Amino acid sequence: MKLEGTHQRSIRRAADGRGACILDQRELPWKIVWVELRSMAEAERAIREMWTRGAPLIGATAAYGLAMAMAEDGSDAALDAAHATLLAARPTAVNLRWALDKVAEAVRPLPQAERAAAAFARADAICDEDVELNRAIGEHGLALFRTLHAKHPDRPLNILTHCNAGWLATVDYGTATAPIYLAHDAGIPVHVWVDETRPRNQGALLTAFELAGHGVPHTVIADNAGGHLMMQGQVDAVIVGTDRVTANGDVCNKIGTYLKALAARDNDVPFYVALPYTTFDAGTATGADVPIEERSPDEVTHVAGEGGSIRVTASGAANPAFDVTPARLVTGYLTERGLVDRV
Numbered sequence: 196m197k198l199e200g201t202h203q204r205s206i207r208r209a210a211d212g213r214g215a216c217i218l219d220q221r222e223l224p225w226k227i228v229w230v231e232l233r234s235m236a237e238a239e240r241a242i243r244e245m246w247t248r249g250a251p252l253i254g255a256t257a258a259y260g261l262a263m264a265m266a267e268d269g270s271d272a273a274l275d276a277a278h279a280t281l282l283a284a285r286p287t288a289v290n291l292r293w294a295l296d297k298v299a300e301a302v303r304p305l306p307q308a309e310r311a312a313a314a315f316a317r318a319d320a321i322c323d324e325d326v327e328l329n330r331a332i333g334e335h336g337l338a339l340f341r342t343l344h345a346k347h348p349d350r351p352l353n354i355l356t357h358c359n360a361g362w363l364a365t366v367d368y369g370t371a372t373a374p375i376y377l378a379h380d381a382g383i384p385v386h387v388w389v390d391e392t393r394p395r396n397q398g399a400l401l402t403a404f405e406l407a408g409h410g411v412p413h414t415v416i417a418d419n420a421g422g423h424l425m426m427q428g429q430v431d432a433v434i435v436g437t438d439r440v441t442a443n444g445d446v447c448n449k450i451g452t453y454l455k456a457l458a459a460r461d462n463d464v465p466f467y468v469a470l471p472y473t474t475f476d477a478g479t480a481t482g483a484d485v486p487i488e489e490r491s492p493d494e495v496t497h498v499a500g501e502g503g504s505i506r507v508t509a510s511g512a513a514n515p516a517f518d519v520t521p522a523r524l525v526t527g528y529l530t531e532r533g534l535v536d537r538v
């Protein structure tokens with residue numbers, strides 16, 4: 196399957212209906228590789244090893260994983276075991292639990308023989324809904340971007356983003372990127388500063404790939420450059436996605452997001468967080484209660500690029516993958532219902 200330039204669905208049901216096709220994001224932007232997941236174990240591995248990633252997309256992948264588990268064994272014991280295994284694949288994004296719970300709720304009342312078909316149908320519905328949620332976020336973001344651009348109509352609107360919260364991180368459009376695509380399509384001149392997002396470089400590898408495919412002007416910057424650019428008046432707004440927003444509005448997102456929010460506050464640059472309701476965790480009080488994924492130090496000691504990875508330090512490393520931006524640093528939450536100043 197060829198990948199066209201602009202945004203598209205990042206996950207789809209396999210042709211025979213009994214698996215799911217994902218893009219292997221470890222290969223992007225150098226190679227387009229679609230992988231067919233055929234079992235719950237393969238889905239779990241794809242999430243854990245980040246072949247697929249981004250909060251809504253790991254939820255969608257896990258939903259199909261649970262459906263595949265039901266195709267293997269439709270019992271309550273198998274349902275509970277698969278739910279637990281998939282939930283443990285990555286700890287921070289709440290969309291994973293949300294999607295697994297939705298599939299489990301849909302199939303538990305059914306006879307075992309009907310569970311697999313119902314689970315696949317529920318996973319399809321989760322994907323369809325995610326597309327609509329992101330499109331709606333984009334519509335509200337477009338209105339916001341129009342307002343921001345009207346303040347300096349003589350020059351492009353400069354947006355800074357961190358990590359990848361685009362169509363590769365969702366089922367389509369993206370959360371933080373949906374407004375960018377819609378604004379670009381509407382003729383608003385948008386330029387995006389793309390944080391490279393060490394250690395895995397989701398910005399340099401994935402967000403830049405997405406924006407290039409859609410024809411959106413963009414510039415990749417070192418993660419350390421954002422504060423300087425804000426101080427120079429070269430950033431009109433920061434917009435990021437999130438893996439979990441807690442009841443008090445704290446935002447858990449890719450490591451480094453907090454530093455961007457601090458710099459934005461110090462420079463009077465608005466800091467927006469784009470999220471669908473599936474990323475809101477009303478059951479967790481504050482960001483301090485969110486489990487922060489600690490990934491392999493190899494992701495820090497080595498940098499992956501075209502043709503392989505190279506070691507960039509002779510020392511050891513630590514690799515916390517997410518941080519918490521306190522609610523007080525957030526200018527607004529861009530949701531499918533509109534822009535709100537509290538969740």
Ligand SMILES: CSC[C@@H](O)[C@@H](O)C(=O)COP(=O)(O)O
Binds near residue numbers: 358371435437
């Ligand atoms: C719409 S995706 C939001 C977040 O999941 C995204 O910003 C992010 O931090 C992804 O982290 P990743 O570790 O690449 O899965």
